[in-house]
Amino acid sequence: MSGFQAVAGALPGAPGGPDAPGAAGMSLACGHVSFSYEEARAPIPAVRDVSFELRAGGSLALMGASGSGKSTLLQVVRGLDAPESGAVLLDGAAPTDAGYAALQREVGLVFQAPELQLFASTARDDVAFGPRRLGWPEERVTSAVDTALDVVGLPPARFAERHPYALSGGEQRRLALAGVLAMRPRLLLLDEPFVSLDPGTRRQLVEILHRLKAAGVTLLLATHDVDLAWALCDELLVLGEGRLVAAGPWDFSPDGGRLLAANRLREPFFVELWRRLGRDPQRAPRNAAEAAEALS
Amino acid sequence: MKATIAQYYAGDSLLHRLDPRAKFVAVSALAVALFVRDSFAALAVYAAAAALAYVLSGVPVAWFWRAFRPLLWLVALTFVAQIVFAPGEPFFSFWFIDLSRRGLELAAYLSLRLVVLVLVGSVLTLTTPSMALTDGLAWLGRPLRRLRVPTDELALMVTIALRFIPTLLVELDTIMRAQRARGADFRRGGLRERMRSLVPVLVPLFVLSFRRADELALAMEARCYQPGAVRTRLHPLRAGRADAALLATTAAIIVTGLLV
Numbered sequence: 034m035s036g037f038q039a040v041a042g043a044l045p046g047a048p049g050g051p052d053a054p055g056a057a058g059m060s061l062a063c064g065h066v067s068f069s070y071e072e073a074r075a076p077i078p079a080v081r082d083v084s085f086e087l088r089a090g091g092s093l094a095l096m097g098a099s100g101s102g103k104s105t106l107l108q109v110v111r112g113l114d115a116p117e118s119g120a121v122l123l124d125g126a127a128p129t130d131a132g133y134a135a136l137q138r139e140v141g142l143v144f145q146a147p148e149l150q151l152f153a154s155t156a157r158d159d160v161a162f163g164p165r166r167l168g169w170p171e172e173r174v175t176s177a178v179d180t181a182l183d184v185v186g187l188p189p190a191r192f193a194e195r196h197p198y199a200l201s202g203g204e205q206r207r208l209a210l211a212g213v214l215a216m217r218p219r220l221l222l223l224d225e226p227f228v229s230l231d232p233g234t235r236r237q238l239v240e241i242l243h244r245l246k247a248a249g250v251t252l253l254l255a256t257h258d259v260d261l262a263w264a265l266c267d268e269l270l271v272l273g274e275g276r277l278v279a280a281g282p283w284d285f286s287p288d289g290g291r292l293l294a295a296n297r298l299r300e301p302f303f304v305e306l307w308r309r310l311g312r313d314p315q316r317a318p319r320n321a322a323e324a325a326e327a328l329s
Numbered sequence: 330m331k332a333t334i335a336q337y338y339a340g341d342s343l344l345h346r347l348d349p350r351a352k353f354v355a356v357s358a359l360a361v362a363l364f365v366r367d368s369f370a371a372l373a374v375y376a377a378a379a380a381l382a383y384v385l386s387g388v389p390v391a392w393f394w395r396a397f398r399p400l401l402w403l404v405a406l407t408f409v410a411q412i413v414f415a416p417g418e419p420f421f422s423f424w425f426i427d428l429s430r431r432g433l434e435l436a437a438y439l440s441l442r443l444v445v446l447v448l449v450g451s452v453l454t455l456t457t458p459s460m461a462l463t464d465g466l467a468w469l470g471r472p473l474r475r476l477r478v479p480t481d482e483l484a485l486m487v488t489i490a491l492r493f494i495p496t497l498l499v500e501l502d503t504i505m506r507a508q509r510a511r512g513a514d515f516r517r518g519g520l521r522e523r524m525r526s527l528v529p530v531l532v533p534l535f536v537l538s539f540r541r542a543d544e545l546a547l548a549m550e551a552r553c554y555q556p557g558a559v560r561t562r563l564h565p566l567r568a569g570r571a572d573a574a575l576l577a578t579t580a581a582i583i584v585t586g587l588l589v
Contacts, residue, residue, distance in 0.1 A: 113506045142510040150507040152532035162529065166512025198536070212511060 058090035058251035059139060059219035061110065065119035068109050079105040081275040082119070087268075089124070089219075092252040094262035097272035098297040103255040104145065106272065107222045110253070111142040123220070138167065141218025145225045147209035151197040156187065156208055159197050163216040181215035182208075184244070186237055203234030210241070220251040227258055239264060259293075263301035264319050271296050285314040336396055336454045342387040343571070344456040349465030351572035355579040356453045362583040363442055363449075371586040372441055378582045379448040388455045396451040397444075404440050411436035459491040461566075468566060482556055489545070497538065504533050 066083045069076035080102045087093045095103050108114050110121050120127055123136040144150065153159035157178055164174040182189045185207040192200070197208055206226075213221070223242075227235050242265055246252055256262050262269065263283065271278040273296050283289075285304050293299060300314070303324055307317035318324040344352070363375055383393065417431030454462070467484030474480050505515065508529045515526050 108506065111510055113509060138512065142507075144503065144507045144510070147507065149537055150504050150529075150533050152529045162508075162513075163511035166514075216511065 057219060058249045059124050059136065060089040060091075060122075061087040061220055061251065061253065062122040062125070063106075063110065063119065064122065066106070066109060066116045066121060067118045068105055068114055068116050070105075079275050080109060080116075080272075083272070083275075083277045084119075085270055085277065085280045087251060087253060090246075090249045090251055091268065092246055092254070092266040093268045093270055094266035095253060095255040095270050095272065096257070096259070096262060096296070096298055097278070099257075100274075101272040101296075102275040103272055104224050105275075107142060107224050107253065107255055110222060111140050112137045113142075138216070139219045140222065141213040141216060141220070142222045143210055143213050143224060143226055145228065146206075147213075148197075148202065148205035151205060151209060151212075154196060155193065156182070156195050156197055156200070156211075157189070157193040159208065160212045160215045163212055167216060177215045177217065178211075181211040184214055185211045185241055187211065203230055203237070206230060206234065207237070207241070210238075214245075218250065220253065221245060222253045222255075224255050225257070226254070227256060227261055235261075259298055259301045260303075263304065263317075271298070283315075285317075336392075336451070337458050338386075338388045338392050338455045340387050340456065342385060342456065344382065344386045344452065346571070347456075347575055348566055348568040348572045349457050349461040350468055350566060351568055351575050352453050352457055353462070353465050353469065355575055356449055358579055358583060359449050360446060362586055363446055366587060367438065368589070369438065370589040372438065372445065374582060374586040374589055375449075376441070376445045379445050379452070382452045383448060386452050386456050388452075392455060393448070393451060396455065397447055400443070400447050404443050407443055408436045408440045411439055460488050463488045463491070464562070464566060479557070481560065493541070497534070500537060501530065501534055504530050 062085070064084050066080055067078070068080040069078045083102075083106060085093075095106065097103055105114070109116050112121070123133065123140065126133050126136055151159050153162065160178045160181055161174050164177045169177065178193070179189045182192060187204060187207055192204070192208075197205060200208060210226070226238060226242075230238065239261060242252065242254075246265070252266065254262065254266055268281060269283050270280045271292065278296060279289075279292055284292075285300060285308075290300060299305075300308070301317070303319070304314045304317040306324070308314045318327055359375060359378070363372075412428065412432050415429065415432030415435045417429030419427035419429045421428040457465075463484045466487075467480050470478070470480040470484075505513075509515075513526060513529060515523065515530075517523075518526070
């Protein structure tokens with residue numbers, strides 16, 4: 034991965050630009066949030082009375098069967114839909130507080146298949162769209178774009194002037210992610226970011242998210258992939274038919290296992306492996322490197 | 330999700346079960362009849378028939394209202410234009426407005442006629458799925474095939490277009506949300522500014538539509554679609570006694586309207 038060295042310099046704490054994402058993560062709290070879609074016959078409830086907290090710099094996997102309300106919850110958190118009842122607190126601020134709109138702009142949302150939203154004629158212009166909307170001066174936009182392209186492993190020298198539609202599928206997905214990262218989010222919401230990626234790109238994306246997490250960005254990751262959720266997230270939140278089924282640290286007790294199964298989920302691979310090896314599943318490794326270290 | 334423009338109201342009323350061809354012919358005939366004779370009595374007959382059809386359709390009032398609401402402006406405009414411009418002896422004058430009895434009558438008549446027309450038309454679209462409607466139209470257009478008009482292909486095109494309108498609206502909504510999440514504002518600024526703000530929405534929407542069209546064409550070919558080939562139907566249109574009764578009733582209504 035050619036962008037790897039560049040990334041090390043782009044993250045906070047290292048001699049990088051001022052616009053590396055996530056100078057300090059943002060905390061998130063949802064209190065009794067409900068949302069329904071207006072339909073012709075009757076409103077369809079999508080999120081019902083959901084409450085949870087996510088500390089600044091924390092990482093939370095949002096899981097649940099298809100149609101359980103994950104995407105809707107992310108959009109409500111970003112403020113694209115106003116909750117019918119309840120409130121989304123960002124860094125402890127309520128929607129009625131001064132400065133809430135500014136905080137909302139620091140929440141990045143990566144949609145499902147975000148490459149379908151690319152529109153500009155160069156990669157640079159597409160990534161610059163958000164920063165320009167924030168009214169940043171052009172020098173700051175340029176440095177934010179360069180940093181974001183570096184972070185996602187698309188070095189600007191090679192990619193900035195390319196046409197977005199001339200890139201491969203995996204490159205397009207990472208370009209779309211750069212478009213969100215360039216706005217310097219302190220809370221990053223991702224909706225099924227791994228869907229239909231080849232294994233190589235998937236691995237790159239996992240590494241990018243690991244680095245963002247290490248840089249202090251708060252992560253809320255909606256995914257069906259329990260292995261990646263386990264690899265990336267400290268905590269788990271399960272939705273079922275819009276309701277909160279479970280929230281908190283991963284729990285691999287018999288009760289926890291039943292809860293996962295009831296929501297069409299399963300234990301992560303390394304957790305099952307640890308169980309089969311007669312080890313404590315609660316202390317299972319998060320990835321192959323950790324497993325190798327524990328086993329050697 | 331929010332985009333519900335397909336007006337069809339799924340139901341199982343008498344009108345839902347009728348053949349789309351019969352319904353289309355009946356509605357067209359009534360629409361023409363509405364314009365043949367200018368009399369309040371005839372209009373009353375047609376309005377009663379339209380109201381009866383509406384009751385038989387079992388469609389909730391709210392659905393009719395949704396179909397009707399966008400046309401409210403047109404009705405209001407017709408009404409005002411007639412009042413202002415109609416000839417006649419004014420009984421009230423103010424500035425350039427002359428209210429006359431004739432003008433008021435004409436305004437009321439023309440607006441009511443428009444309302445009845447919309448009512449009749451929406452009974453058709455609310456009780457007939459768009460696919461059945463295009464099938465019916467394709468059948469009715471068959472004589473045109475002698476003139477080498479590809480009616481079946483046109484019908485299929487219309488069916489596909491209708492089928493994808495809701496899908497496109499959902500996609501449009503998603504793209505707009507995604508760009509809003511990146512700071513786009515579609516409501517601010519003058520006309521020029523607003524047109525420019527649509528570029529990040531329209532470009533992806535077009536790209537997506539062309540890609541989908543390509544894929545659909547390939548998928549149809551893979552499933553042996555051949556333009557020009559005679560296609561059989563899974564649900565062939567069958568007209569029965571009820572459809573004959575509809576046409577007879579419509580004829581009776583029109584004759585009554587012409588005679589009263």
